[in-house]
Amino acid sequence: MESSRGRRVEKRGFEQSVDDEADNLPDSKKAKMPALASVIVEALKVDSLQRLCSSLEPLFRRIVSEEVERALTRLGPAKLTGGSSPPKLLGPDGNDLQLHFRTRMPPHLFTGGKVEGEQGAAIHVVLLDGRTGTVVQTGSESAAKLNVVVLEGDFNEESGEDWTAEHFESHEVKEREGKRPLLTGDLQVSLKEGVGTLGDLTFTDNSSWIRSRKFRLGVKISPGYCEGIRVREAKTEAFAVKDHRGELYKKHYPPALQDEVWRLDRIAKDGALHKKLVKADITTVEDFLRVLVRDQQKLRNILGSGMSNRMWENTVEHAKTCVLGGKLYVYYADGTHITGVVFNNVYEPRGLISDGQFLSLDSLNHNQKDLSIQSAIQNTAVSLRKSSEWSSAHIT
Numbered sequence: 001m002e003s004s005r006g007r008r009v010e011k012r013g014f015e016q017s018v019d020d021e022a023d024n025l026p027d028s029k030k031a032k033m034p035a036l037a038s039v040i041v042e043a044l045k046v047d048s049l050q051r052l053c054s055s056l057e058p059l060f061r062r063i064v065s066e067e068v069e070r071a072l073t074r075l076g077p078a079k080l081t082g083g084s085s086p087p088k089l090l091g092p093d094g095n096d097l098q099l100h101f102r103t104r105m106p107p108h109l110f111t112g113g114k115v116e117g118e119q120g121a122a123i124h125v126v127l128l129d130g131r132t133g134t135v136v137q138t139g140s141e142s143a144a145k146l147n148v149v150v151l152e153g154d155f156n157e158e159s160g161e162d163w164t165a166e167h168f169e170s171h172e173v174k175e176r177e178g179k180r181p182l183l184t185g186d187l188q189v190s191l192k193e194g195v196g197t198l199g200d201l202t203f204t205d206n207s208s209w210i211r212s213r214k215f216r217l218g219v220k221i222s223p224g225y226c227e228g229i230r231v232r233e234a235k236t237e238a239f240a241v242k243d244h245r246g247e248l249y250k251k252h253y254p255p256a257l258q259d260e261v262w263r264l265d266r267i268a269k270d271g272a273l274h275k276k277l278v279k280a281d282i283t284t285v286e287d288f289l290r291v292l293v294r295d296q297q298k299l300r301n302i303l304g305s306g307m308s309n310r311m312w313e314n315t316v317e318h319a320k321t322c323v324l325g326g327k328l329y330v331y332y333a334d335g336t337h338i339t340g341v342v343f344n345n346v347y348e349p350r351g352l353i354s355d356g357q358f359l360s361l362d363s364l365n366h367n368q369k370d371l372s373i374q375s376a377i378q379n380t381a382v383s384l385r386k387s388s389e390w391s392s393a394h395i396t
Contacts, residue, residue, distance in 0.1 A: 096130030097141060097226075099219055099234035108240040110250075115185075115201035115217070123198040125219050125234060127191055135194040142194040144225040148187045148201065149173075153214025153238035165220070168233045173215065180204045189219060207241040214238040254321040257286040257345060264288065265318040266311040276302055285322055289346035292316065 102124040103117035117123045125146065127136045136142050155171040156163055175182040186199025198217075207215045220233040252263045261277050261284055262269040280302045282288055291299045300312065307315070324345045330353055332340040340353040351360040 096232075097136065097229065098128045098130045098232040099125055099146065099221075100128050101125050101217070101219075101234050101236050103236075105217070105236045105239045108242055109203060110242050110244045111203050111206055112244040113202065115183075115198070115203065123217070123236075125189060125191075125196050125198065127194040127231070130232070137193040141226050141229065141231065142191055144191050144231075145222040146189040146191065146196060146219040147222050148183065148189060148198060149218045149220065150183050151216040151218045151235055152210060153207065153212035153216055155216055155218075155235060162232070165230070165233070168218065168220065172218070173210065176205060176209065188222065203241045205241070206243050212238065214240050251318075253318075254323055255285045255319065257284065257289075257322060257324065259285045261285060261288050264315050266307065266315045272306050273303055276304065276306075285319060286345060288319055289322065292319065293346050293348050 103121055105123075106116075106118050109115060115123070127142060127144070128134065129136055150173045151168075152171045152173055156167075173182060182205055183201055183203060185201040187201075189196040189198055203215075207213055216238050217236045218233055221231045249269055250263075251265060252259055255263050260269075261267060261282055262271075262274045264285060267273050267277070277283070277288070280291075282291055282299075282302070288299070291302075303312070327345050328350060329343045329345075329347065330340045331343065332338075332353075338353075338355065341349060342351040342353060342358065344350050349361055351358055352364065353359075
């Protein structure tokens with residue numbers, strides 16, 4: 001206790017002695033020693049000022065940046081130096097010249113096969129005035145030559161429809177090491193009045209080794225043409241190139257009547273469903289459609305549980321896209337060749353022959369109200385479905 005009280009007394013004594021010494025200092029010395037409260041206030045002021053400057057710095061930066069941009073804009077592109085982009089070179093009369101593919105590409109092609117557009121169409125390219133969208137038919141540019149190249153499938157997907165020549169060329173695809181040239185054939189196109197058609201081209205390698213697993217075709221101005229003028233290159237839609245062995249199992253869109261039945265969706269070549277159909281003498285798309293018309297449930301039973309309802313719907317929908325042609329059949333039920341029913345290739349009713357006059361099914365539905373005529377068609381169709389003598393129909 002005493003020692004503790006003693007220490008407190010000593011402490012108070014020490015603090016008192018310090019105060020006494022301060023009181024004994026001259027006035028000039030006292031003025032130089034700031035009070036604790038004023039020191040704290042000054043420190044708070046400095047901290048507030050620093051926070052204020054920090055908050056204003058982004059504002060100052062934005063204002064300076066905007067002013068610099070305004071100044072550069074007033075200078076114009078011709079006065080910019082250093083790393084700025086060069087001015088865009090326009091064609092004659094200030095036209096913005098662009099190449100453009102007029103033909104769409106199919107979703108996939110095969111190695112070794114001819115490169116064609118959708119539905120086997122020739123691939124056309126045109127030179128356009130970018131401002132008006134019209135074909136440039138006059139001037140030296142309209143007769144330029146173009147080089148055909150292969151591009152990566154994901155070229156320029158994110159950045160819209162504009163690019164530089166350097167960016168375009170950086171996405172060109174060359175053959176893999178040790179392989180033949182990726183694209184062979186007529187690698188140059190001549191424009192005539194601003195229009196050109198790609199010649200015979202063939203891919204020698206598939207696109208599975210590319211990051212996007214797809215290619216694009218591209219065209220650009222050949223060296224020596226349109227010197228000093230920027231003509232923007234063209235690119236097609238992306239498409240896959242598969243090995244030609246896959247073409248052996250390719251489905252046809254639309255299928256043809258004489259296509260083998262496995263060309264239909266959901267029926268694999270030499271698969272279980274294909275074997276069931278062949279066993280039932282259904283070997284072509286035409287056979288499939290005839291049985292579908294004649295007895296749909298029979299066809300469904302042939303395919304069995306191995307074909308789900310969804311698969312069935314897909315196969316039937318695909319088969320119905322088949323182009324039937326103009327061939328018609330007449331079935332004379334009474335043997336007199338006076339009254340008969342007209343059917344198409346797959347024996348769907350298309351009209352009636354009555355007293356030597358043809359009445360189309362559509363006209364009967366909309367204009368004719370004679371139920372006996374419609375009944376004759378229905379009855380004849382039923383007898384045809386039940387009959388195995390399909391050859392009794394006469395071609396007309």
